[in-house]
Amino acid sequence: MFGTVYTGFGYWDVTAWIVFFAIAAGLTLWLRAQGREDFKEGTDQDEIYWSGNPVPEDGAEISVPASSAYWGFRKAMEPFYKVLTGMHTGIGTDIVGFYVLTVAFMAVFILL
Amino acid sequence: MNWNDHLPALLLMIPLFGAFAAPLVCLLGKTMRNVLLVGLSFVTLLVALLLWKSVLAGGIAVYVMGGESFNLTLPSGMALPIRIIMEVDAFSAFMVVCGSIASFAGALFSTNYMEKFTGLGRFVSLYFLLTLGMLGMMITGDFFNFFIFIEIASIASFGLVAFWRDRPEAIEASLKYTLVSQVGSMIFLIAAGALYGKYNALNIAAIGSLLQFGVMEKIALVFIIGTLAMKCGSFPMHMWLPDAYAEAPSGVSCLLVAVSQASLYGLMRVCFSLYGVNLGGSFIPWMIISMGLASMFFGVTMAVVQHEIKRLIGYHSVSQVGYMLLGLGVGLLVLTDAHGMAEYGFTAMKGGIFHIFNYTMYKGLLFLAAGAIYYATGKRDLNEMGGLARRMPFTTAMFVIAAAAISGLPPFNGFVSKLLIYESVFAVHPALTVVALLTSVLTLASFVKVFQTAFLGPEKSVFTGVREVPSGMLFGMGVLTLAVLGATLFPSWTLSNLVEPAAKALVDQAGYIGAVMGGGL
Numbered sequence: 001m002f003g004t005v006y007t008g009f010g011y012w013d014v015t016a017w018i019v020f021f022a023i024a025a026g027l028t029l030w031l032r033a034q035g036r037e038d039f040k041e042g043t044d045q046d047e048i049y050w051s052g053n054p055v056p057e058d059g060a061e062i063s064v065p066a067s068s069a070y071w072g073f074r075k076a077m078e079p080f081y082k083v084l085t086g087m088h089t090g091i092g093t094d095i096v097g098f099y100v101l102t103v104a105f106m107a108v109f110i111l112l
Numbered sequence: 113m114n115w116n117d118h119l120p121a122l123l124l125m126i127p128l129f130g131a132f133a134a135p136l137v138c139l140l141g142k143t144m145r146n147v148l149l150v151g152l153s154f155v156t157l158l159v160a161l162l163l164w165k166s167v168l169a170g171g172i173a174v175y176v177m178g179g180e181s182f183n184l185t186l187p188s189g190m191a192l193p194i195r196i197i198m199e200v201d202a203f204s205a206f207m208v209v210c211g212s213i214a215s216f217a218g219a220l221f222s223t224n225y226m227e228k229f230t231g232l233g234r235f236v237s238l239y240f241l242l243t244l245g246m247l248g249m250m251i252t253g254d255f256f257n258f259f260i261f262i263e264i265a266s267i268a269s270f271g272l273v274a275f276w277r278d279r280p281e282a283i284e285a286s287l288k289y290t291l292v293s294q295v296g297s298m299i300f301l302i303a304a305g306a307l308y309g310k311y312n313a314l315n316i317a318a319i320g321s322l323l324q325f326g327v328m329e330k331i332a333l334v335f336i337i338g339t340l341a342m343k344c345g346s347f348p349m350h351m352w353l354p355d356a357y358a359e360a361p362s363g364v365s366c367l368l369v370a371v372s373q374a375s376l377y378g379l380m381r382v383c384f385s386l387y388g389v390n391l392g393g394s395f396i397p398w399m400i401i402s403m404g405l406a407s408m409f410f411g412v413t414m415a416v417v418q419h420e421i422k423r424l425i426g427y428h429s430v431s432q433v434g435y436m437l438l439g440l441g442v443g444l445l446v447l448t449d450a451h452g453m454a455e456y457g458f459t460a461m462k463g464g465i466f467h468i469f470n471y472t473m474y475k476g477l478l479f480l481a482a483g484a485i486y487y488a489t490g491k492r493d494l495n496e497m498g499g500l501a502r503r504m505p506f507t508t509a510m511f512v513i514a515a516a517a518i519s520g521l522p523p524f525n526g527f528v529s530k531l532l533i534y535e536s537v538f539a540v541h542p543a544l545t546v547v548a549l550l551t552s553v554l555t556l557a558s559f560v561k562v563f564q565t566a567f568l569g570p571e572k573s574v575f576t577g578v579r580e581v582p583s584g585m586l587f588g589m590g591v592l593t594l595a596v597l598g599a600t601l602f603p604s605w606t607l608s609n610l611v612e613p614a615a616k617a618l619v620d621q622a623g624y625i626g627a628v629m630g631g632g633l
Contacts, residue, residue: 003604005528008459009535014603017523059499059570066419066494066565070557074417084414088351092291095351099292102349103299103338110330110395 117182119163120175120198120251123208126156127247130240138233146223146584149236153212153219156243160212164205168613172627173200174253185628192313193628199253199317201624202613206465207250207377209610210472213595214370215243221480221588222363224581225487229361235275242268242367249374253628255304255386256314258378259297262343265371266293272364273356285355292352296339303335316386317628320621325392333396336382341400343375345430346437347407354414354426358492362483363588365422366476369429373468376433380440380618388621389448397445404437405544408551416558419494421482424562425475428518431551432471438548439464439533442540447619456539461615462607463532469610470517470525470599477514477592481507484581484589485566494562499571503578508567510589515563517596519556525599525606 005012039045048055056062074081087098115122130152138145167173175198176182185193200208219239226232245265252258270293274286307329308314311322323329342349353372357365383391383400391397411430418424443461446452482492484507491497501508517524530552537544580586599606617623 003602005532005603005607007532007535008456009538010531012522012528012531012603014523014528014601021523058573060572060574063498063569063572064565066497066561069561069565070416077413080413081417084410087348088414090288090351090355092288095288095292095349096295098351099296099338099342099349102342103334106334106338106399107331109399110334111327 127240127244131237134236135233153216157212157216160208167205193315197253202617206614211370217591218363218366224584238268238271246371246374273360282359285359289352289356300339303332317625325390340375340379344372346403350430357426358422365479369475385624400441404434408434412554436464456536460536466529466611473595474514474517480589481511494565497566498569501567510593515559520552528603
């Protein structure tokens with residue numbers, strides 16, 4: 001039932017993966033358990049380091065918004081995104097236009 | 113009377129009854145409304161499972177409506193079938209199971225999610241009509257009735273997408289979908305009419321047995337493919353989709369995912385069972401493969417830069433449909449090449465069909481999780497979210513499972529179907545696999561962003577009052593989580609019992625035609 005899935009070029013065995021994951025998780029937890037013995041909860045060791053400044057109480061002040069994620073990727077791909085977002089006008093007639101053009105393109109090429 | 117014989121009719125009767133009973137039952141109060149919505153959705157799921165089991169055991173189920181006998185497709189003296197015929201092979205049965213699970217999960221979720229809305233009698237009616245349209249598209253053996261069921265599903269969708277009547281964006285999204293959908297439906301009807309005019313038949317099997325690949329048939333084919341590709345959200349005709357999915361109530365978005373798969377089903381049914389070996393050349397398969405590649409890549413690149421959670425998930429729908437088009441397109445490419453089909457074509461088809469199941473489950477779950485976040489916080493913009501994992505642990509856990517599955521992380525089910533696609537399409541050209549892998553990487557990047565910005569990070573003071581969503585919504589998400597985990601832990605069973613019979617049925621054009629026409633090709 002768990003079984004092995006053969007792709008024709010390789011295989012996938014979920015049981016083997018779960019066994020591997022369990023061993024890796026066990027090893028990770030063991031390594032974690034070997035941590036420093038002089039760590040004490042509730043002392044300065046527990047404090048968040050915020051570049052030496054007091055940590056703001058509201059998480060909203062220190063969270064990174066989604067719009068800032070992957071800014072480098074977006075910057076590098078700016079010309080690509082300019083074209084792609086330019087296509088997505090959100091105008092109803094444009095949406096229908098893309099549909100009609102695609103069907104027309106297929107119709108012309110299938111008859112050639 | 114053997115009930116098994118009447119399962120195809122029963123599958124449509126139950127949601128139809130629900131749609132007409134809803135306005136009356138809703139007068140009896142909220143509890144009765146929820147019992148009707150969840151109860152009938154569950155019964156529909158049970159009938160779908162029985163139908164699937166019956167088809168696996170007994171082969172293709174054919175059901176004639178309005179005839180002297182439910183299984184008499186060609187009364188004496190008639191060369192072509194004229195009645196409304198339902199034809200359910202293993203591929204149809206597989207689709208029906210996927211759609212019914214999504215419908216049940218969406219119904220469960222909606223019991224709590226829709227509490228803030230008014231006019232819920234209309235909501236329940238439209239929800240059942242949408243389910244009916246979807247299931248009808250999946251089991252009809254008749255071309256004109258396919259159009260009718262598309263229209264039923266479309267009209268119900270227009271109402272449900274615009275159900276949030278005080279949001280102008282919802283009305284706008286519905287209007288755009290109405291516009292493109294109706295133009296598409298007219299084009300589809302022209303194709304159906306052209307085939308009827310030439311072959312004097314509307315039954316798919318009957319037309320398939322007579323079809324010659326001439327100029328008219330070519331035009332009809334591109335009309336049908338264009339319309340159904342648009343309705344399943346293929347690039348570059350996908351632009352209605354993120355708007356509609358984002359604005360619909362989340363339970364409906366979950367069902368819309370399955371409805372889009374009904375259009376993909378129609379596309380594949382036409383290519384494999386109607387045209388099949390008469391498809392002529394490799395233009396259409398390459399067209400489908402190209403649409404798949406473009407949908408994957410452009411869908412995911414648009415998703416990466418979104419910050420409105422449901423729009424982001426909507427763009428991923430475009431991307432995921434690309435995987436299925438790629439897998440099934442490669443199968444179509446080698447349909448008449450026995451060696452290629454045995455070597456890699458059938459594996460690609462299995463990957464594509466397995467991905468239909470996986471996609472329906474985890475994408476439905478993602479929409480429900482996004483709905484749960486909105487229900488709890490009132491926010492849709494990821495920029496305004498953060499630290500929700502502490503307040504919504506169950507939603508977080510289920511979102512993580514769905515996000516890992518859609519990103520193709522092992523051991524989740526999305527990985528298995530993508531692996532089947534990667535390794536088989538590589539045999540056609542390595543570039544196909546490269547695009548698919550790149551899409552998967554960007555999908556992971558996109559969902560890492562969602563997880564990090566919505567669930568991780570420091571808690572925001574505005575969310576201190578946020579609580580986990582009510583049990584109905586958790587159960588709705590739980591149904592889809594179980595389906596994802598089931599396909600993850602038992603991929604071999606899923607492939608043997610759900611996917612392989614469906615793939616075999618899809619390539620068996622002679623079997624599909626023979627079930628109605630008696631003699632096959």
